[in-house]
Amino acid sequence: MHSLLVIGTGSIGERHVRCFLNTSRVTVGVCEIQDQLREDVAARYRVSESFPTLKDALKTNWDAAVIATPAHTHIPIALTLAKAGINLLIEKPLSTNTQGVEELAQTIVEKDLVAAVAYVYRAHPALQAMRDAFNSGRFGKALQIVAVFGQCFPFYRPAYRDTYYADHRRGGGAIQDVLTHLLNAGEWLLGPINRLCCDADHKAIPGVEVEDTVNLICRHSEVMGCYTLNQHQAPNETTFTLVCEKGTLRFELHKCRWRWMSEPGNDWHDEPIEPIERDVLFTLQAAAFLDALEGKAKPLCTIDQAHQTLKVQIAAMESASTDTHYRNV
Numbered sequence: 001m002h003s004l005l006v007i008g009t010g011s012i013g014e015r016h017v018r019c020f021l022n023t024s025r026v027t028v029g030v031c032e033i034q035d036q037l038r039e040d041v042a043a044r045y046r047v048s049e050s051f052p053t054l055k056d057a058l059k060t061n062w063d064a065a066v067i068a069t070p071a072h073t074h075i076p077i078a079l080t081l082a083k084a085g086i087n088l089l090i091e092k093p094l095s096t097n098t099q100g101v102e103e104l105a106q107t108i109v110e111k112d113l114v115a116a117v118a119y120v121y122r123a124h125p126a127l128q129a130m131r132d133a134f135n136s137g138r139f140g141k142a143l144q145i146v147a148v149f150g151q152c153f154p155f156y157r158p159a160y161r162d163t164y165y166a167d168h169r170r171g172g173g174a175i176q177d178v179l180t181h182l183l184n185a186g187e188w189l190l191g192p193i194n195r196l197c198c199d200a201d202h203k204a205i206p207g208v209e210v211e212d213t214v215n216l217i218c219r220h221s222e223v224m225g226c227y228t229l230n231q232h233q234a235p236n237e238t239t240f241t242l243v244c245e246k247g248t249l250r251f252e253l254h255k256c257r258w259r260w261m262s263e264p265g266n267d268w269h270d271e272p273i274e275p276i277e278r279d280v281l282f283t284l285q286a287a288a289f290l291d292a293l294e295g296k297a298k299p300l301c302t303i304d305q306a307h308q309t310l311k312v313q314i315a316a317m318e319s320a321s322t323d324t325h326y327r328n329v
Protein backbone atom coordinates (compact mmCIF):
# COMPACT_ATOMS: atom_id res chain seq x y z
CA MET A 1 0.00 0.00 0.00
CA HIS A 2 1.26 3.47 -0.92
CA SER A 3 0.30 6.49 1.17
CA LEU A 4 -1.18 9.19 -1.05
CA LEU A 5 -2.10 12.77 -0.22
CA VAL A 6 -4.72 14.47 -2.43
CA ILE A 7 -4.36 18.25 -2.27
CA GLY A 8 -7.55 20.12 -3.18
CA THR A 9 -10.78 18.12 -2.94
CA GLY A 10 -12.91 20.17 -5.34
CA SER A 11 -14.43 18.67 -8.47
CA ILE A 12 -11.43 16.72 -9.76
CA GLY A 13 -9.73 16.19 -6.37
CA GLU A 14 -12.74 14.27 -5.08
CA ARG A 15 -12.65 12.14 -8.24
CA HIS A 16 -8.95 11.38 -7.62
CA VAL A 17 -9.77 10.34 -4.03
CA ARG A 18 -12.48 7.97 -5.30
CA CYS A 19 -10.50 6.60 -8.25
CA PHE A 20 -7.22 6.06 -6.38
CA LEU A 21 -9.21 4.20 -3.68
CA ASN A 22 -10.75 2.11 -6.51
CA THR A 23 -7.26 0.74 -7.26
CA SER A 24 -7.02 -0.75 -3.70
CA ARG A 25 -3.30 0.10 -3.90
CA VAL A 26 -3.25 3.22 -1.70
CA THR A 27 -4.35 4.75 1.54
CA VAL A 28 -5.56 8.30 0.95
CA GLY A 29 -5.25 11.45 3.05
CA VAL A 30 -6.65 14.80 1.95
CA CYS A 31 -5.62 18.43 2.26
CA GLU A 32 -8.28 21.07 1.52
CA ILE A 33 -8.42 24.66 2.74
CA GLN A 34 -12.25 24.86 2.74
CA ASP A 35 -13.42 23.28 6.02
CA GLN A 36 -16.88 22.16 4.88
CA LEU A 37 -15.60 20.59 1.67
CA ARG A 38 -12.76 18.81 3.47
CA GLU A 39 -15.11 17.42 6.12
CA ASP A 40 -17.68 16.28 3.50
CA VAL A 41 -15.08 14.40 1.44
CA ALA A 42 -13.43 12.91 4.53
CA ALA A 43 -16.86 11.68 5.70
CA ARG A 44 -17.85 10.15 2.36
CA TYR A 45 -14.65 8.21 1.57
CA ARG A 46 -12.23 5.94 3.43
CA VAL A 47 -9.83 8.81 4.09
CA SER A 48 -6.98 8.10 6.54
CA GLU A 49 -6.42 11.72 7.66
CA SER A 50 -7.50 15.20 6.58
CA PHE A 51 -5.62 18.49 6.89
CA PRO A 52 -6.56 22.16 6.45
CA THR A 53 -3.08 23.21 5.26
CA LEU A 54 -0.14 21.69 3.40
CA LYS A 55 2.08 22.51 6.37
CA ASP A 56 -0.09 20.31 8.61
CA ALA A 57 -0.21 17.54 6.00
CA LEU A 58 3.58 17.48 5.68
CA LYS A 59 3.96 16.44 9.33
CA THR A 60 2.91 12.97 8.06
CA ASN A 61 5.05 10.91 5.63
CA TRP A 62 3.63 10.45 2.12
CA ASP A 63 4.85 8.31 -0.78
CA ALA A 64 3.05 10.46 -3.33
CA ALA A 65 0.68 13.38 -3.75
CA VAL A 66 -1.94 14.45 -6.28
CA ILE A 67 -2.07 18.22 -6.81
CA ALA A 68 -5.69 19.03 -7.71
CA THR A 69 -5.74 22.75 -6.91
CA PRO A 70 -6.16 25.53 -9.53
CA ALA A 71 -3.31 25.75 -12.07
CA HIS A 72 -1.57 28.90 -10.75
CA THR A 73 -0.81 27.05 -7.47
CA HIS A 74 0.57 23.83 -9.04
CA ILE A 75 4.26 24.78 -9.25
CA PRO A 76 4.74 26.28 -5.74
CA ILE A 77 2.93 23.29 -4.18
CA ALA A 78 4.83 20.79 -6.37
CA LEU A 79 8.17 22.40 -5.43
CA THR A 80 7.41 22.14 -1.70
CA LEU A 81 6.44 18.48 -2.10
CA ALA A 82 9.38 17.58 -4.35
CA LYS A 83 11.83 19.14 -1.90
CA ALA A 84 10.23 16.91 0.78
CA GLY A 85 10.90 13.84 -1.45
CA ILE A 86 7.25 13.16 -2.38
CA ASN A 87 6.38 11.70 -5.81
CA LEU A 88 3.90 13.76 -7.82
CA LEU A 89 0.82 13.54 -9.99
CA ILE A 90 -0.02 17.12 -10.97
CA GLU A 91 -3.35 18.08 -12.56
CA LYS A 92 -3.28 19.75 -15.97
CA PRO A 93 -2.26 22.31 -17.04
CA LEU A 94 1.20 22.22 -15.42
CA SER A 95 0.88 25.94 -14.67
CA THR A 96 -0.26 29.27 -16.10
CA ASN A 97 3.32 30.39 -16.85
CA THR A 98 6.79 28.81 -16.94
CA GLN A 99 8.03 30.32 -13.69
CA GLY A 100 9.57 27.64 -11.45
CA VAL A 101 9.11 24.81 -13.96
CA GLU A 102 12.86 24.31 -14.59
CA GLU A 103 13.55 24.32 -10.83
CA LEU A 104 10.80 21.73 -10.33
CA ALA A 105 12.19 19.51 -13.11
CA GLN A 106 15.68 19.76 -11.59
CA THR A 107 14.45 18.95 -8.06
CA ILE A 108 12.59 15.89 -9.39
CA VAL A 109 15.84 14.62 -10.95
CA GLU A 110 17.94 15.41 -7.86
CA LYS A 111 15.49 13.66 -5.51
CA ASP A 112 14.96 10.77 -7.96
CA LEU A 113 11.18 11.19 -7.92
CA VAL A 114 8.42 9.94 -10.17
CA ALA A 115 6.38 12.84 -11.52
CA ALA A 116 3.51 12.89 -13.99
CA VAL A 117 0.95 15.38 -15.23
CA ALA A 118 -2.68 14.24 -15.37
CA TYR A 119 -3.42 14.66 -19.08
CA VAL A 120 -6.04 11.96 -18.77
CA TYR A 121 -6.64 11.36 -22.52
CA ARG A 122 -3.35 9.46 -22.46
CA ALA A 123 -5.01 6.84 -20.22
CA HIS A 124 -7.81 6.21 -22.74
CA PRO A 125 -7.58 2.66 -24.19
CA ALA A 126 -9.00 3.70 -27.59
CA LEU A 127 -6.55 6.60 -28.02
CA GLN A 128 -3.71 4.36 -26.83
CA ALA A 129 -4.74 1.71 -29.39
CA MET A 130 -4.96 4.29 -32.18
CA ARG A 131 -1.53 5.65 -31.26
CA ASP A 132 -0.06 2.11 -31.28
CA ALA A 133 -1.57 1.49 -34.73
CA PHE A 134 -0.17 4.78 -36.05
CA ASN A 135 3.26 4.11 -34.50
CA SER A 136 3.33 0.64 -36.12
CA GLY A 137 3.81 2.46 -39.45
CA ARG A 138 0.98 0.67 -41.24
CA PHE A 139 -0.73 3.98 -42.15
CA GLY A 140 2.47 5.66 -43.28
CA LYS A 141 3.51 9.21 -42.46
CA ALA A 142 1.05 11.63 -40.84
CA LEU A 143 0.07 14.60 -43.00
CA GLN A 144 -2.64 16.43 -41.02
CA ILE A 145 -4.42 16.31 -37.65
CA VAL A 146 -7.86 17.80 -37.00
CA ALA A 147 -9.09 17.82 -33.37
CA VAL A 148 -12.64 18.97 -32.67
CA PHE A 149 -14.14 19.37 -29.19
CA GLY A 150 -17.64 20.61 -28.27
CA GLN A 151 -19.53 20.45 -25.01
CA CYS A 152 -22.01 22.57 -23.03
CA PHE A 153 -19.76 23.42 -20.10
CA PRO A 154 -22.46 25.09 -17.93
CA PHE A 155 -24.54 21.88 -18.15
CA TYR A 156 -21.69 19.71 -16.88
CA ARG A 157 -20.18 22.22 -14.42
CA PRO A 158 -23.03 24.51 -13.24
CA ALA A 159 -20.77 26.23 -10.66
CA TYR A 160 -18.23 27.31 -13.32
CA ARG A 161 -18.67 31.04 -12.58
CA ASP A 162 -17.42 30.52 -9.02
CA THR A 163 -14.35 28.45 -9.95
CA TYR A 164 -10.93 29.19 -11.40
CA TYR A 165 -12.55 28.90 -14.86
CA ALA A 166 -13.71 32.54 -14.75
CA ASP A 167 -10.17 33.91 -14.38
CA HIS A 168 -7.20 33.55 -16.76
CA ARG A 169 -4.78 34.17 -13.89
CA ARG A 170 -6.04 31.05 -12.10
CA GLY A 171 -5.96 28.84 -15.22
CA GLY A 172 -9.41 29.76 -16.53
CA GLY A 173 -10.80 30.09 -20.04
CA ALA A 174 -11.09 27.47 -22.76
CA ILE A 175 -7.42 27.57 -23.85
CA GLN A 176 -5.89 26.75 -20.46
CA ASP A 177 -8.76 24.54 -19.32
CA VAL A 178 -9.66 22.44 -22.39
CA LEU A 179 -7.54 23.21 -25.45
CA THR A 180 -4.52 22.14 -23.39
CA HIS A 181 -5.93 18.56 -23.28
CA LEU A 182 -6.27 18.49 -27.09
CA LEU A 183 -2.83 19.99 -27.70
CA ASN A 184 -1.18 17.57 -25.28
CA ALA A 185 -2.88 14.58 -26.93
CA GLY A 186 -1.85 15.88 -30.38
CA GLU A 187 1.76 16.24 -29.21
CA TRP A 188 1.60 12.71 -27.79
CA LEU A 189 0.64 11.44 -31.26
CA LEU A 190 2.85 13.65 -33.42
CA GLY A 191 5.54 15.33 -31.33
CA PRO A 192 5.91 18.99 -30.37
CA ILE A 193 3.95 21.83 -31.93
CA ASN A 194 6.51 24.36 -33.16
CA ARG A 195 4.31 27.05 -34.86
CA LEU A 196 0.77 28.21 -34.28
CA CYS A 197 -1.83 30.88 -34.84
CA CYS A 198 -4.87 31.12 -32.57
CA ASP A 199 -8.22 32.92 -32.67
CA ALA A 200 -10.38 32.86 -29.53
CA ASP A 201 -13.42 34.72 -28.28
CA HIS A 202 -16.14 34.72 -25.69
CA LYS A 203 -19.30 33.79 -27.59
CA ALA A 204 -21.94 32.30 -25.33
CA ILE A 205 -21.29 31.15 -21.76
CA PRO A 206 -23.14 33.51 -19.39
CA GLY A 207 -21.51 35.28 -16.46
CA VAL A 208 -17.86 35.06 -17.57
CA GLU A 209 -15.65 37.02 -19.98
CA VAL A 210 -12.99 34.41 -20.74
CA GLU A 211 -12.90 32.74 -24.18
CA ASP A 212 -15.29 29.81 -24.68
CA THR A 213 -14.62 29.28 -28.42
CA VAL A 214 -11.21 28.65 -30.01
CA ASN A 215 -9.75 27.93 -33.46
CA LEU A 216 -6.06 27.15 -33.67
CA ILE A 217 -3.93 26.15 -36.64
CA CYS A 218 -0.41 24.90 -36.19
CA ARG A 219 2.48 22.74 -37.28
CA HIS A 220 3.91 19.68 -35.60
CA SER A 221 7.00 20.30 -37.77
CA GLU A 222 5.93 18.81 -41.15
CA VAL A 223 2.44 17.80 -40.01
CA MET A 224 -0.32 20.40 -40.34
CA GLY A 225 -2.68 20.75 -37.36
CA CYS A 226 -6.09 22.25 -36.70
CA TYR A 227 -7.58 22.31 -33.19
CA THR A 228 -11.05 23.73 -32.70
CA LEU A 229 -13.44 23.79 -29.74
CA ASN A 230 -16.44 25.41 -28.17
CA GLN A 231 -17.91 25.05 -24.69
CA HIS A 232 -21.55 25.78 -25.50
CA GLN A 233 -22.90 23.42 -28.19
CA ALA A 234 -25.48 20.79 -27.22
CA PRO A 235 -23.64 17.70 -28.54
CA ASN A 236 -20.85 16.49 -26.26
CA GLU A 237 -18.38 15.27 -28.86
CA THR A 238 -14.61 15.04 -29.18
CA THR A 239 -12.79 13.64 -32.20
CA PHE A 240 -9.18 13.50 -33.36
CA THR A 241 -8.74 12.75 -37.06
CA LEU A 242 -5.25 11.82 -38.18
CA VAL A 243 -4.83 11.87 -41.95
CA CYS A 244 -1.88 9.75 -43.03
CA GLU A 245 -0.39 8.74 -46.39
CA LYS A 246 -1.99 5.29 -46.34
CA GLY A 247 -5.19 5.86 -44.39
CA THR A 248 -7.15 8.05 -42.01
CA LEU A 249 -7.47 7.25 -38.29
CA ARG A 250 -10.10 8.74 -36.01
CA PHE A 251 -10.50 8.66 -32.20
CA GLU A 252 -14.01 9.42 -30.95
CA LEU A 253 -14.00 10.04 -27.21
CA HIS A 254 -17.80 10.22 -26.97
CA LYS A 255 -18.20 6.87 -28.77
CA CYS A 256 -15.28 5.26 -26.95
CA ARG A 257 -13.79 3.93 -30.18
CA TRP A 258 -11.19 4.47 -32.83
CA ARG A 259 -11.74 3.72 -36.49
CA TRP A 260 -9.82 3.87 -39.73
CA MET A 261 -10.42 4.01 -43.49
CA SER A 262 -7.89 3.37 -46.23
CA GLU A 263 -9.86 3.21 -49.49
CA PRO A 264 -12.00 6.11 -50.77
CA GLY A 265 -15.62 4.99 -51.07
CA ASN A 266 -15.26 2.27 -48.42
CA ASP A 267 -16.77 2.33 -44.92
CA TRP A 268 -14.96 3.09 -41.70
CA HIS A 269 -13.44 0.05 -40.02
CA ASP A 270 -14.34 0.27 -36.32
CA GLU A 271 -12.03 -0.90 -33.57
CA PRO A 272 -14.42 -1.02 -30.62
CA ILE A 273 -13.26 -0.73 -27.03
CA GLU A 274 -15.43 -1.61 -24.02
CA PRO A 275 -17.42 1.52 -23.05
CA ILE A 276 -15.73 3.31 -20.18
CA GLU A 277 -17.15 5.86 -17.79
CA ARG A 278 -15.20 8.89 -16.62
CA ASP A 279 -14.32 7.27 -13.29
CA VAL A 280 -12.89 4.24 -15.11
CA LEU A 281 -10.63 6.54 -17.13
CA PHE A 282 -9.39 8.24 -13.96
CA THR A 283 -8.89 4.85 -12.27
CA LEU A 284 -6.78 3.74 -15.26
CA GLN A 285 -4.75 6.95 -14.91
CA ALA A 286 -4.32 6.31 -11.17
CA ALA A 287 -3.18 2.73 -11.81
CA ALA A 288 -0.71 3.94 -14.47
CA PHE A 289 0.75 6.45 -11.99
CA LEU A 290 1.12 3.70 -9.34
CA ASP A 291 2.78 1.45 -11.95
CA ALA A 292 5.29 4.25 -12.60
CA LEU A 293 5.84 4.61 -8.83
CA GLU A 294 6.61 0.89 -8.64
CA GLY A 295 9.03 1.09 -11.60
CA LYS A 296 6.76 -1.04 -13.83
CA ALA A 297 6.04 1.66 -16.43
CA LYS A 298 6.99 5.17 -17.48
CA PRO A 299 4.73 8.09 -16.46
CA LEU A 300 1.96 8.64 -19.03
CA CYS A 301 2.89 12.32 -19.32
CA THR A 302 6.21 13.59 -17.97
CA ILE A 303 6.90 17.07 -16.60
CA ASP A 304 8.98 17.82 -19.72
CA GLN A 305 6.10 16.85 -22.02
CA ALA A 306 3.63 18.94 -19.99
CA HIS A 307 6.15 21.81 -20.01
CA GLN A 308 6.19 21.67 -23.82
CA THR A 309 2.36 21.75 -23.91
CA LEU A 310 2.44 24.68 -21.46
CA LYS A 311 4.67 26.62 -23.88
CA VAL A 312 2.20 25.91 -26.70
CA GLN A 313 -0.73 26.96 -24.50
CA ILE A 314 1.04 30.22 -23.59
CA ALA A 315 1.80 30.89 -27.27
CA ALA A 316 -1.89 30.25 -28.06
CA MET A 317 -2.99 32.76 -25.38
CA GLU A 318 -0.54 35.34 -26.77
CA SER A 319 -1.62 34.75 -30.36
CA ALA A 320 -5.31 34.99 -29.42
CA SER A 321 -4.73 38.32 -27.68
CA THR A 322 -3.66 40.06 -30.93
CA ASP A 323 -5.24 40.12 -34.37
CA THR A 324 -2.07 41.00 -36.26
CA HIS A 325 -2.07 37.60 -37.98
CA TYR A 326 -5.28 38.47 -39.85
CA ARG A 327 -5.26 39.90 -43.38
CA ASN A 328 -8.18 42.21 -44.12
CA VAL A 329 -10.02 41.29 -47.31
Ligand SMILES: NC(=O)c1ccc[n+]([C@@H]2O[C@H](COP(=O)([O-])OP(=O)(O)OC[C@H]3O[C@@H](n4cnc5c(N)ncnc54)[C@H](O)[C@@H]3O)[C@@H](O)[C@H]2O)c1
Pocket residue numbers: 007008009010011012013031032033034037053054068069070071073091092093118119120163164171177
Ligand atom coordinates in the same frame (compact mmCIF):
# COMPACT_ATOMS: atom_id res chain seq x y z
N1 LIG B 1 -8.26 16.18 -15.99
C1 LIG B 1 -9.45 16.72 -16.07
O1 LIG B 1 -10.30 16.26 -16.81
C2 LIG B 1 -9.76 17.92 -15.21
C3 LIG B 1 -11.08 18.30 -15.01
C4 LIG B 1 -11.33 19.39 -14.18
C5 LIG B 1 -10.28 20.07 -13.61
N2 LIG B 1 -8.99 19.71 -13.85
C6 LIG B 1 -7.86 20.45 -13.28
O2 LIG B 1 -7.80 20.19 -11.88
C7 LIG B 1 -7.46 21.37 -11.16
C8 LIG B 1 -8.58 21.68 -10.15
O3 LIG B 1 -9.80 21.80 -10.85
P1 LIG B 1 -11.23 21.63 -10.12
O4 LIG B 1 -12.23 21.71 -11.20
O5 LIG B 1 -11.21 20.46 -9.22
O6 LIG B 1 -11.27 22.98 -9.26
P2 LIG B 1 -12.11 23.26 -7.94
O7 LIG B 1 -12.13 24.72 -7.76
O8 LIG B 1 -13.39 22.50 -7.97
O9 LIG B 1 -11.20 22.61 -6.78
C9 LIG B 1 -9.94 23.10 -6.38
C10 LIG B 1 -9.86 22.93 -4.88
O10 LIG B 1 -8.55 23.25 -4.43
C11 LIG B 1 -8.67 23.86 -3.15
N3 LIG B 1 -7.43 24.56 -2.86
C12 LIG B 1 -6.96 25.71 -3.43
N4 LIG B 1 -5.73 26.03 -2.94
C13 LIG B 1 -5.43 25.05 -2.03
C14 LIG B 1 -4.30 24.80 -1.21
N5 LIG B 1 -3.25 25.63 -1.20
N6 LIG B 1 -4.31 23.71 -0.40
C15 LIG B 1 -5.37 22.86 -0.40
N7 LIG B 1 -6.48 23.03 -1.16
C16 LIG B 1 -6.50 24.11 -1.99
C17 LIG B 1 -9.88 24.76 -3.30
O11 LIG B 1 -10.41 25.12 -2.04
C18 LIG B 1 -10.81 23.87 -4.12
O12 LIG B 1 -11.68 23.10 -3.30
C19 LIG B 1 -7.25 22.45 -12.21
O13 LIG B 1 -5.88 22.52 -12.54
C20 LIG B 1 -8.03 21.96 -13.42
O14 LIG B 1 -7.52 22.41 -14.66
C21 LIG B 1 -8.72 18.62 -14.62
